[in-house]
Amino acid sequence: MGYFAYQYKRTWRSSITTSFLYPILYLAAMGVGLGSLVDKHSHTVDGVSYLIFLAPGLLAGTAMQIGGNEAMYPIMGAIKWMKTYFAMLATPLRVVDVLRGQLGWIAVRLAIVSSIYLGVMAVFGAVKSWYGILALPAAIMTGMAFAAPIAAYSARQERDVGFTTLYRFGLIPLFLFSGTFFPVSQLPVWLRPIAYATPLYHGVFLCRGLVLGNLSLWPAVGSAVYLVALVGIGYWLAGISFKKRLIV
Amino acid sequence: MIEPADATPAAKLDDAGTSTDRARPPTLTEMSHNAGSVRSMTRPSAPGASTRALPAVDGTEPLIWARGLVKRFGDFVAVDQVDFDIEKGESFGFLGPNGAGKTSTMKMISCMSPLSGGTLRVLGMDPAADGPKIRSRIGLVPQEDSLDLELTVMDNLMVYGRYFDLPKKVIRERANRLLEFAQLTERANDRVDPLSGGMKRRLTIARSLISEPDLLILDEPTTGLDPQARHLLWDRLYRLKQQGVTLVITTHYMDEAEQLCDRLVVMDKGTFAAHGTPRQLIDQYSTKEVVELRFGADEHENIAPKLDGLAERIEVLPDRILLYATDGDETLSEVHRRGFTPVSALVRRSTLEDVFLRLTGRTLVD
Ligand SMILES: Nc1ncnc2c1ncn2[C@@H]1O[C@H](COP(=O)(O)OP(=O)(O)OP(=O)(O)O)[C@@H](O)[C@H]1O
Ligand SMILES: [Mg+2]
Numbered sequence: 001m002g003y004f005a006y007q008y009k010r011t012w013r014s015s016i017t018t019s020f021l022y023p024i025l026y027l028a029a030m031g032v033g034l035g036s037l038v039d040k041h042s043h044t045v046d047g048v049s050y051l052i053f054l055a056p057g058l059l060a061g062t063a064m065q066i067g068g069n070e071a072m073y074p075i076m077g078a079i080k081w082m083k084t085y086f087a088m089l090a091t092p093l094r095v096v097d098v099l100r101g102q103l104g105w106i107a108v109r110l111a112i113v114s115s116i117y118l119g120v121m122a123v124f125g126a127v128k129s130w131y132g133i134l135a136l137p138a139a140i141m142t143g144m145a146f147a148a149p150i151a152a153y154s155a156r157q158e159r160d161v162g163f164t165t166l167y168r169f170g171l172i173p174l175f176l177f178s179g180t181f182f183p184v185s186q187l188p189v190w191l192r193p194i195a196y197a198t199p200l201y202h203g204v205f206l207c208r209g210l211v212l213g214n215l216s217l218w219p220a221v222g223s224a225v226y227l228v229a230l231v232g233i234g235y236w237l238a239g240i241s242f243k244k245r246l247i248v
Numbered sequence: 249m250i251e252p253a254d255a256t257p258a259a260k261l262d263d264a265g266t267s268t269d270r271a272r273p274p275t276l277t278e279m280s281h282n283a284g285s286v287r288s289m290t291r292p293s294a295p296g297a298s299t300r301a302l303p304a305v306d307g308t309e310p311l312i313w314a315r316g317l318v319k320r321f322g323d324f325v326a327v328d329q330v331d332f333d334i335e336k337g338e339s340f341g342f343l344g345p346n347g348a349g350k351t352s353t354m355k356m357i358s359c360m361s362p363l364s365g366g367t368l369r370v371l372g373m374d375p376a377a378d379g380p381k382i383r384s385r386i387g388l389v390p391q392e393d394s395l396d397l398e399l400t401v402m403d404n405l406m407v408y409g410r411y412f413d414l415p416k417k418v419i420r421e422r423a424n425r426l427l428e429f430a431q432l433t434e435r436a437n438d439r440v441d442p443l444s445g446g447m448k449r450r451l452t453i454a455r456s457l458i459s460e461p462d463l464l465i466l467d468e469p470t471t472g473l474d475p476q477a478r479h480l481l482w483d484r485l486y487r488l489k490q491q492g493v494t495l496v497i498t499t500h501y502m503d504e505a506e507q508l509c510d511r512l513v514v515m516d517k518g519t520f521a522a523h524g525t526p527r528q529l530i531d532q533y534s535t536k537e538v539v540e541l542r543f544g545a546d547e548h549e550n551i552a553p554k555l556d557g558l559a560e561r562i563e564v565l566p567d568r569i570l571l572y573a574t575d576g577d578e579t580l581s582e583v584h585r586r587g588f589t590p591v592s593a594l595v596r597r598s599t600l601e602d603v604f605l606r607l608t609g610r611t612l613v614d
Binding site: 082083084086087088089090091092093094247248 | 321358360361362379380381383384386388390392393394395396397408411412413459
């Protein structure tokens with residue numbers, strides 16, 4: 001079923017480079033610049049230098065952004081403006097094939113960006129353990145835990161106003177407060193449970209634990225199951241949305 | 249890092265526009281059967297077919313077999329209980345004004361849209377159960393182009409071919425031939441987005457042929473094409489038909505219907521207003537000749553009643569009056585004898601356009 005590979009070609013050219021350049025710039029500015037300030041005063045964050053602390057957080061955070069982004073405009077656009085899905089459905093492909101192709105492409109894109117970024121982290125010396133390799137699937141799952149449910153939402157949208165809201169009140173706060181830039185333990189007590197409940201927290205937790213090699217088994221399993229469950233539920237809901245919009 | 253969700257510009261669907269060129273006058277294929285009654289769309293070989301639950305399975309089953317076909321959108325009935333058979337190798341047309349339900353019917357036949365009622369068999373299979381299998385043998389030219397604007401012309405064909413699971417080598421070889429036919433060879437490596445409306449249409453048509461389908465469904469294939477491209481397409485379709493490909497066509501162009509369709513139906517408000525061969529329809533619903541009279545602006549409504557009795561039927565359009573008569577010249581002389589001096593007058597043979605006007609009360613291209 002090589003048609004997925006071809007479908008991927010569709011958005012191939014669009015900004016793969018910028019999507020890993022951003023976290024690297026962030027890492028340079030925040031990790032090295034801000035990090036030197038942090039390290040000078042308190043020496044470590046959670047026992048490691050700020051750069052080392054920040055790098056895996058950005059890995060998960062970037063994965064979330066890519067997963068979310070790719071499941072918003074591209075999906076609504078394919079249904080409303082481009083009609084590309086309808087072209088696919090005139091062929092032997094079924095709605096589930098279209099959905100799998102779309103989500104599969106997002107996963108491939110996540111894999112590419114995350115592995116490049118992880119490589120850069122290794123060069124920075126931010127990967128402390130061989131378990132760090134598993135941070136790649138963890139990052140992909142983090143991205144997909146957002147992509148699949150958001151795909152279910154986007155497929156139903158008639159206009160793009162919802163995306164701005166989703167960004168402003170969803171992705172951006174998560175990016176800032178889910179343990180990416182500072183440990184959740186720094187948050188006010190009443191906010192912490194909310195942070196612990198967010199998928200990004202679990203993504204960050206996994207990625208950080210894996211690259212630092214200090215993850216304990218059961219919490220890790222719990223977080224992984226949580227992310228996988230989100231992907232599964234999202235996929236199921238997206239299947240319903242896609243059928244509703246594409247079969248008329 | 250926080251980047252705004254990339255604001256893909258609303259990809260504007262290419263608005264092909266309706267070309268107003270109409271190659272006239274059409275030369276009718278002379279096959280003057282007497283129309284007789286054409287109440288039933290089914291072939292005489294299948295008497296009482298409308299009451300039968302399923303078509304014969306002895307190899308004579310028509311390629312498309314529909315009974316009581318219904319399409320509803322909410323409470324709105326877009327296709328209302330239509331019956332038809334389309335035989336293998338035939339070319340079958342659906343005519344009708346905007347909103348008649350043609351596209352809705354095409355989508356059901358191409359197994360993209362589920363039926364709201366009735367029975368449909370396509371290529372001997374049930375669309376609900378065997379959709380992917382049926383679609384693998386169908387080529388579809390949708391009314392709205394659905395090309396991938398970000399890809400090149402060639403890649404559009406390659407991707408589409410892959411959806412049919414064809415080997416790349418086969419697709420490339422067919423694509424080269426199809427681009428030749430669509431006169432897009434020079435544009436093969438250009439992106440689709442900036443192509444003209446007609447070029448996109450040609451590419452859509454080429455794309456529908458990549459799988460070498462047994463059944464080709466064309467929803468207004470020539471809308472937006474220039475006359476040369478239309479004639480090229482007609483020629484191509486004619487050849488495909490000779491190779492045994494079954495064609496189902498919707499169109500707003502009468503000359504196209506007359507040229508291409510062995511049989512056709514005129515659809516209006518979800519039902520069939522008439523059906524038969526082009527010749528039968530003209531014989532049954534129109535007179536032999538038509539006199540077209542043009543008077544000054546706004547005079548038509550006043551003059552028309554005074555022409556009463558001159559023709560079998562009089563049709564008043566905003567820009568002209570049509571007199572349906574057996575002998576056009578005789579009728580025109582009579583008009584002059586009564587003292588009318590039209591700005592222009594023309595005697596012509598009846599066409600499908602007249603049938604259409606009679607049946608739907610509308611001209612074809614609004
Ligand atoms: N998805 C839909 N939801 C609701 N109504 C629809 C939908 N698709 C079509 N219709 C309605 O069904 C009717 C028939 O539409 P259809 O597209 O089949 O007409 P058509 O004969 O192809 O017209 P045209 O010549 O303009 O292409 C129209 O009134 C249209 O508004
Ligand atoms: Mg239509």
